[in-house]
Structure formats: structure tokens, C-alpha cells
Amino acid sequence: MGSHLRLATRAVETDMPVMVQIQQLIRGAQNAVSLAQGVVHWQPPKQALDKVKELVWEPSISRYGADEGMPELREALVKKLQEENKLCKSSVMVTAGANQAFVNLVLTLCDAGDSVVMFAPYYFNAYMSFQMTGVTNILVGPGQPDTLYPDADWLEKTLSETKPTPKLVTVVNPGNPSGTYIPEPLLKRISDICREAGSWLVVDNTYEYFMYDDLKHSCVEGNHIVNIFSFSKAYGMMGWRVGYIAYPSEAEDFGTQLLKVQDNIPICASILSQHLALYSLEMGPEWVVERVKGLVKNREIVLEALSPLGEESVKGGEGAIYLWAKLPDKYVNDFEIVRWLAHRHGVVVIPGSACGCPGNLRISFGGLLEDDCKAAAERLRRGLEELVKDGMVK
Numbered sequence: 054m055g056s057h058l059r060l061a062t063r064a065v066e067t068d069m070p071v072m073v074q075i076q077q078l079i080r081g082a083q084n085a086v087s088l089a090q091g092v093v094h095w096q097p098p099k100q101a102l103d104k105v106k107e108l109v110w111e112p113s114i115s116r117y118g119a120d121e122g123m124p125e126l127r128e129a130l131v132k133k134l135q136e137e138n139k140l141c142k143s144s145v146m147v148t149a150g151a152n153q154a155f156v157n158l159v160l161t162l163c164d165a166g167d168s169v170v171m172f173a174p175y176y177f178n179a180y181m182s183f184q185m186t187g188v189t190n191i192l193v194g195p196g197q198p199d200t201l202y203p204d205a206d207w208l209e210k211t212l213s214e215t216k217p218t219p220k221l222v223t224v225v226n227p228g229n230p231s232g233t234y235i236p237e238p239l240l241k242r243i244s245d246i247c248r249e250a251g252s253w254l255v256v257d258n259t260y261e262y263f264m265y266d267d268l269k270h271s272c273v274e275g276n277h278i279v280n281i282f283s284f285s286k287a288y289g290m291m292g293w294r295v296g297y298i299a300y301p302s303e304a305e306d307f308g309t310q311l312l313k314v315q316d317n318i319p320i321c322a323s324i325l326s327q328h329l330a331l332y333s334l335e336m337g338p339e340w341v342v343e344r345v346k347g348l349v350k351n352r353e354i355v356l357e358a359l360s361p362l363g364e365e366s367v368k369g370g371e372g373a374i375y376l377w378a379k380l381p382d383k384y385v386n387d388f389e390i391v392r393w394l395a396h397r398h399g400v401v402v403i404p405g406s407a408c409g410c411p412g413n414l415r416i417s418f419g420g421l422l423e424d425d426c427k428a429a430a431e432r433l434r435r436g437l438e439e440l441v442k443d444g445m446v447k
Contacts (some may be wrong), residue, residue: 067184069178082395086429088355089401091229091374092420095289095344101332107389108328118321120312122147122297126331136301137338138261138272143299144191146311147327149319151259151283151296156182158279158298160314161223161307162253163188167220170211172196172203174377174408174415176229176257178323192219192234193409200433201233201304201368201377205242206246212250222247225257227372230408234264234372237271244273252277259283260295260373262341263419268371276301286335286374286419287341294325351418351426358430359416361437374419377405383443386413393445398436400429 069382075089094103108114121127127145134140155178165170171180172194183191187257192215194207203224212218224243227234235243240256247254254273258280261270272280283296300307315321333340352370359378360369366379384390387404391414391429395401405413439446 057337063185063187066179066189067181068407070181071403075401078392078395079401082399082401085395085399085401086425086432087401087420088416088418088429089403089434090204090420091286091417092291093286093289093348093374094420094422095343097290097293097329098333098336098340101329101336103333105325105329108325112322114328115213116324118324118327120315120321121145121308122322123324123327123331124332126327129331129334130297130299133190133334138280138299139257140272140274140299141273142302143280144302144308146298146300147322147330148296148298148307148313148315149322149326150285150294151257151281152178152182153294153318154281154283154296154298155179155223155255155257156186157311157314157318159183159186159188159283161310162255162279163220166190168192168215168217170194170208170219170252171409172223172224174201174228174230174405174410174413176225177407179223179225179257180409190327196231196233199368201228201231202235202239203243205239205246206245209246212246215388218250219252221253221255223255223257225259227260227270228369228375229257229260229373230375230403230405231377232369232371232373232375233377234268234270240271240273244275244278248277249382254278255281257281258271259286262287263345263348263374264372266371267375270372276304284330284333288336290326290329290333293329295322295326295330299422306333329406347423348419350423351378351421354423354430355416355418355424358434359399359437361434361441374417376415376416376418378416380414382412384440387412387414390414390440390445393440394433394436397446398432398439400432400436402433 168190280299369377403415
């Protein structure tokens with residue numbers, strides 16, 4: 054290929070999306086069922102969908118809207134943030150999903166060559182967002198071995214010793230891919246460390262309603278903190294693509310710079326989708342919490358399926374829709390295990406190497422109804438039993 058036809062190094066050197074690889078694997082494996090993608094099995098509220106159907110022929114639905122989001126949706130979200138999340142000094146921008154929200158923030162806050170901090174196991178799309186924008190000095194911190202909590206001591210040391218100071222630190226709470234919930238005192242300590250160092254803290258709260266065992270989700274707020282939220286999982290709106298950014302109202306010029314990015318990516322989130330988000334929000338958090346309760350049984354089913362690996366090998370699951378499992382030490386090539394499970398046992402999971410931790414698996418328990426989850430989990434259990442006892446039998 055001639056030099057005038059070269060592809061961007063940023064794109065070429067960005068990791069291939071693991072979900073694209075997994076979708077290809079599912080298509081190639083006969084009758085495979087998925088415990089891979091982070092989805093939920095429910096649809097948006099029927100009342101909300103019925104209202105949206107009436108709007109399809111409205112001329113405003115086909116026009117551009119305000120870049121930052123429909124005023125009535127943003128007003129409702131500000132109220133929600135104040136009442137549910139105790140975020141009282143935050144402004145809102147509506148985005149085409151939480152992934153786009155994160156890209157907006159990377160482009161607004163980071164320059165190519167900046168250093169940033171994540172914690173392993175990390176969310177693969179966030180890592181890719183840094184790569185494709187030229188932010189390639191990605192410092193990956195450890196999780197605590199027994200809990201997978203971000204190591205705050207490591208963070209404090211890294212932010213104080215790295216020059217120039219890393220521009221941004223990001224965490225997902227509760228975690229993707231681990232399902233680990235960061236306790237409020239630890240989240241506040243991470244926030245304090247970032248504030249003192251002069252680093253932005255970006256917290257992805259996509260799974261705010263997905264909490265188990267009587268745990269309660271909490272947020273932190275400050276002029277150095279940006280929070281991300283999503284409608285995708287909570288309201289079953291994965292394909293409708295609506296998320297939002299809660300950014301500090303007092304941070305000078307933040308909203309102005311964010312608008313520049315927004316206007317050059319989606320201009321605005323889908324108008325029809327924003328209406329659905331507004332109508333879904335009117336159902337209240339109770340609508341979501343009731344459905345999340347049904348996932349407790351799925352979690353138990355998948356936990357049992359992972360038992361051949363040993364109790365100490367399974368972590369997370371306090372929140373979100375994921376469990377994190379360590380493979381036997383000799384299986385570092387986890388993608389090879391994932392392909393083997395798909396083709397021999399008809400079940401698909403995510404390789405931990407996509408999240409910076411080779412030799413592990415991410416298992417999602419949110420996308421199937423209980424009976425289907427049982428069937429998928431039985432395939433997984435049989436596969437892991439065979440793996441531990443006899444290896445990768447062909």
C-alpha cells in the first residue's frame with residue numbers, strides 16, 4: 054500500500070474489540086449460548102414503549118435536537134442525580150450510550166501523550182478509547198488479590214511519583230468486568246488522592262442499580278470528578294443507545310469544551326431514544342430494582358457452574374452482572390480456552406486477557422432468563438470439569 058494510503062497508527066495499534074471477536078466465535082460455533090456480552094434479558098418498560106410508538110410520526114423526532122440533550126430529559130436527570138445519587142453540583146450531557154460518554158471525556162480532558170490510570174481487570178472499551186485517541190501511556194494498577202478492589206496505596210504512590218502527573222484516573226463501580234463493588238470509604242479515598250494530585254477522576258456508574266446482598270451504591274462529587282451513567286442495562290435499552298455525563302457545574306469551561314466534542318460525534322443522541330429514556334425514568338428506580346432481584350438466582354446458578362475451579366478462584370459479583378474466574382495456572386492463553394468451550398461445550402464467555410488479566414474469564418449472568426441460564430451454566434460446568442480433570446480434550 055502506498056504511503057499516501059496508510060491507515061492511522063492510532064487505529065491500527067488499538068486493540069480489536071473483544072466483542073467483535075466473540076460475535077464471530079458465536080456465529081462459527083454450532084448452537085453456542087452466550088454468557089459473554091454484558092446485556093440484560095428484559096426490554097424497556099412497556100408503558101414507555103407504548104408512548105414512544107405514538108411519537109414516530111412527530112416531525113421533531115426526525116430533526117436534530119439540542120447537542121447536550123432534550124431539556125426535559127436533562128431536567129429529569131438533574132433531579133434524579135440530586136435525589137438518588139446525592140450529586141447536587143453536576144450538570145448533564147446526554148450521549149449515545151456510556152461508551153460514547155467516555156470517548157467524549159477522553160477527547161475533552163486528555164491530550165495525546167498524557168498518562169492515565171486504570172485498574173486491572175479493566176473495562177476493555179475504556180482501554181481502547183485511550184488507545185485510539187493517542188493516549189498510549191496507560192498505567193494499569195493492580196486490584197487487591199482477595200477482593201479486586203483498586204489498590205489505593207499504589208495509586209497514591211503512582212500519582213505522586215509519575216511526572217508529569219497522570220491526567221486522569223478511571224474506575225467502574227460496580228465493576229466491569231469483575232462485578233466488584235468499590236466500598237464508599239475506598240471510593241472517597243481514591244477521590245481524595247486524585248484531588249490532591251491534580252488528576253481527574255472518571256467514575257462509570259453504568260451498573261448503579263445492580264447491587265446484591267443489601268449493598269448500596271454511592272457516588273462521589275467534586276470539581277475534579279466526572280460521573281457516567283447509562284440507560285442500557287438498567288432499562289433494557291442496549292440498542293437505543295442513551296447514556297449521560299454528570300460533570301462539575303463549577304469546573305470552568307468544561308461544558309463548552311464538551312459540546313465541541315459532542316457536536317462532532319453524534320451531534321445529539323437519537324431523539325426517539327431520548328423520549329424513551331424520559332418515559333422509562335418516569336417508572337422510577339423501583340422498576341429496575343425489581344428486575345435486578347431476579348438476577349440473584351442467575352448469579353447463584355453461574356457460581357455453582359464455576360465450582361470446578363475452586364471457591365478461591367471466583368471473585369466479584371457483589372454488583373453488576375459479572376463474575377470473574379481464574380483458570381488453572383497452566384492456562385494462560387485464556388482465548389484458547391474460550392474457543393474450546395465454545396466449540397466443544399457450546400458456551401461462550403469473555404477471556405480475561407481482553408481486560409488486562411490473562412488466565413481469567415469474565416462470565417455474564419444478566420442476559421438469559423433463569424431456565425436458559427441453567428442450561429448455559431450446565432454447559433459451562435461440564436466444560437470446566439473436563440478442563441480441570443482431563444485438559445482441553447479435542
